[in-house]
Amino acid sequence: MSLRTFGNRVGRIEDPALLTGNGRFIDDIKWPELAHAAFVRSPLGHAAITAIDTSAALEVPGVLAVYTAADFAPLLKIDRLIVGLPSPAYRQDVNRPVLAKDEVVHVGEPVAIVIAKDRYIAEDAAALVNVDYEILPAIGDARAALEKASPTVHRGAPHNLLAEFDVAYGDVARAFAGAPHVFRETLWQHRGGGHSLECRGAVARYDANEERLTLFSSTQTPHTAMRLLCDMLGWDEHRVRVITPDVGGGFGPKLIFYPEDVAVPLAAILLQRPVKWVEDRREHFVATTQERDQFWDVEIAVDGEARILGVRGTLIHEHGAYTARGVNLPYESAQTVTLAYEVPAYHLGVKLALTNKVPVTPVRGAGQPQGAFAMERLLDRVARELNLDRAEVRRRNLVATEKMPYAKPLKSRGGMQVVLDSGNYPEMQRMVLDAVGWDDFRARQLAARASGRYIGLGLANFVKGTGRGPFEPVTIRLGPSGKIHIMTGAAAMGQSTKTMLAQIVADQFGGAMDNIIVTAGDTAVIPMGMGGFNSRQAVMAGSSAHLAAVKLREKTLAIGAKLLNVSADELDIDAGFVHVKTRPKIAASLSDIARAVAGIPGLALPGGIAPGLEASEAFVRDEMAFANGAGAAEVEVDTETGEVVLRRFVIAHDCGRVINPMIVDGQIVGAAAHGIGNALFEWMGFDADCQPITATLADYMLITSTETPHIEVLHMESPSPLNPLGVKGVGECGVMPSAPAIMSAIEDALSPFGVKITRTPIMPSEILAAIHAARREKLRADPL
Amino acid sequence: MSETRKIAVTINGKRYEEEVEVRWTLADFMRQQLGLTGTHLGCEHGVCGACTILFDGYSARSCLMLAVQADGHEILTVEGIAPSEDQMHPLQEAFRDNHGLQCGFCTPGMLTTLLEFLRDNPDPTEQEVRIAISGNLCRCTGYQGIVAAALDAAQRLKAAKEAS
Secondary structure: OOOOOOOOOOOOOOHHHHHOOOOOEHHHOOOOOOEEEEEEEOOOOOEEEEEEEOHHHHOOOOEEEEEEHHHHHHHOOOOEEOOOOOOOOEOOOOOEEOOOOOEEOOOOOEEEEEEEOOHHHHHHHHOOOEEEEEEOOOOOOHHHHOOOOOOOOOOOOOOOEEEEEEEEEOOHHHHHHOOOEEEEEEEEEEOOEOOOOOOOEEEEEEEOOOOEEEEEEOOOOHHHHHHHHHHHHOOOHHHEEEEOOEOOOOOOHHHOOOHHHHHHHHHHHHHOOOEEEEOOHHHHHHHOOEOOEEEEEEEEEEOOOOOEEEEEEEEEEEEEOOOOOOOHHHHHHHHHOOOOEOOOOEEEEEEEEEOOOOOEOOOOOOOHHHHHHHHHHHHHHHHHHHOOOHHHHHHHHEOOHHHOOEEEEEEOOOOOEEEEOOOOHHHHHHHHHHHHOOOOHHHHHHHHHHOOOEEEEEEEEEEEEEOOOOEOOEEEEEOOOOOEEEEEOOOOOOOOHHHHHHHHHHOOOOOOOOOEEEEEOEOOOOOOOOOOOOOOHHHHHHHHHHHHHHHHHHHHHHHHHHHHOOOHHHEEEEOOEEEEOOOOOOEEEHHHHHHHOOOOOOOOOHHHOOOOOEEEEOOEOOOOEEEEEEEEEEEEEOOOOOOEEEEEEEEEEEOEOOOOHHHHHHHHHHHHHHHHHHHHOOOOOEOOOOOEOOOOOOOOOOOOOOOOOOEEEEEEOOOOOOOOOOEOOOOOHHHOOHHHHHHHHHHHHOHHHOOOOOEEOOOHHHHHHHHHHHHHHHHHHOOO | OOOEEEEEEEEOOEEEEEEEEOOOEHHHHHHHHOOOOOOOOOOOOOOOOOOEEEEOOEEEEOOOOEHHHHOOOEEEOHHHOOOEOOEOOHHHHHHHHOOOOOOOOOHHHHHHHHHHHHHHOOOOOHHHHHHHOOOOOOOOOOOHHHHHHHHHHHHHHHHHHHHO
């Protein structure tokens, strides 16, 4: 009997190499004659470049070259990185140059590249490149940037409005006009960077014999990188190969195509020597894209029973200095607000503001956590104002299970109808409440307060769009070695993509994982690919892998039938052999079967079967599979220090059918920890001149093991009808409830003080300030 | 700028005699000059812990040491943890079985840190494990799988010791 791996806790095929120091990450790529690059970057938020003098740098022994924009210009057919996802919302185009020519618009923008025999020398010389800057006004606050009198982020630009759009449905004016209750919240939401432990990197080699360029890049989107390089160089596709080696975490920023991804190959072409650049952490803080500020002004209208009548408001989203991805991030924020609930009317006006800071692009969750945060804060407000239980308010408004699939009157960024495909939202909330002891908590809280301790419980629901289409191709080949090779445009960056695909394919070939090789992220093995982002790979690549594997199994059995003189339906596959089900000793190895169709000169193929054993599929699905869940946080707040200790964190989630419970739990827990860090620790700060002030990991705090609680995970499996596997994405879901549940819990803990939280993250100093402000407010209202 | 010294260092039981640039960090020396790329660099300012090695048996950040400081000393890196090429150390097995790694970039530092910790504290509590790895950042796992792996490894090591 064949072993089934789908649904089981199967060990990862990635692990042995990674555990023994045998992984191959970008900084491990080595070629003879490899030269090393360091970038000269803008030290200013906004300045005009009046002169660049490279002479002193060129005199440093060991320096091979220094290139500026002028050196690259002759090689470039297109000299900007045109990467913005299409949208009618843009009001101006601000695309990044490879190297700044006459203006820099954020600290960290690359101005020149120094190539030397080692990185130490390259950095010495980079410090000697003399750039004359004329300081221009830098604008860092997204709200101020949109004011008429604001200086512009780009010299000569008409304004700082990058794009604007509305996400809306229903008659929101009417909903509010007749509403018994309207509550308004002004929220500041800040998220930091992706901060994968591995920074970015690029290693390029130009082979003059083949006239081909090979780029190793720690990218989540190798095929996009290949296409953009071809576009910019004016080359055809066969001349550029992009390979993604092991990637030490992605979390969003690595899906972006960067100036360094062009500058390093250009240097390799000019120098006729392979060139490596690996970003250091300081560079990561100033040159890798981040998420940052969103300013929300939203109100909710409810009836006397706390049923939602409408939600409306505005969102100002900080875009940074250039377009490095597009309008998708705030679009996802806006689209997510109402997803989990029945909201009859909605209108959010969204503006994207340019600022003199490194561009903003998605981090794990891509704007959706902010949308959920806005909604959950509003619902807590409703509960407080109407003196209702926070869970009860949500229960009355969650999308009812019997309405699934539930068409939201919303259009996706691509103009498609948003349909919640499956799930049981109220049950998820109930599971979390039961686990966390919601109903008994009040007594515990009062007892704690009696002993001077402030504990609180918070809740948040979420619905998360996953499985972004339209497709992700997979090719599977069974070679004469008897090994099965899976090739895909999907990109692995630590989320077990290779194991996931191997499991899906193994199930069609007897379940043996050790017979499978996966190449994810090499443009030479598969012509098309979209890559890793938006919790899409199990849904899109997984479905393609399944369809291709079913096809390849059929052909394998058909060849086996010819070789063994039986009919295909009498056969099964197990342990590397096709065998007759009733007489397992009558068998042919997978190697024999592959050889039978590999061709022998002059001999006919068996029974008219087409040559080779290969199947390719690109499962197409435009609609997103909506995963959902709920989270609850129990906190204790120290009212003397402002410290928040997360005592418990429970998350229930539904990602449809689970391919590997170990991996799914790992994704949920890891993302939840990321969200907890976002809520309590991570803040990317800048001063008034747009100088980053948190540019080391000592200043910018990533969550550590002692601040992370044991995260409890609960499961529900509502198969998605949208793909053959019934799966939904999981990678980003854990982030979703973290911040809103934690803020709700802190507010609950501090309810005796009347503290209201309208921001994320919140640090101890701000909690103390909020307690003091609430105390002052109370004194004013009710003097002794 | 290119002053060098000759150093002798033993890494994973193998003795190296090398001419090193005096300003090169130990991490860069091991990775680039010796090709021992298992040790990873995540921040190069001593915070993330990915580059942690055992230096004469004690955990140290190889990004904050110079190669010349290793002269005459003994180092263990991730490449030297497994007893043989086809057998992993119980700590590595526990990481595999408890999903103690995702991208694997912080893993070398986690393994070396925990090797030292479990040697000194063979029967730890969960909280002690969390404190032990609190100087090592992981962005993937939320630390849960790593903590579980460490506790599991402690049991495995204890069982192996009792068996022998």
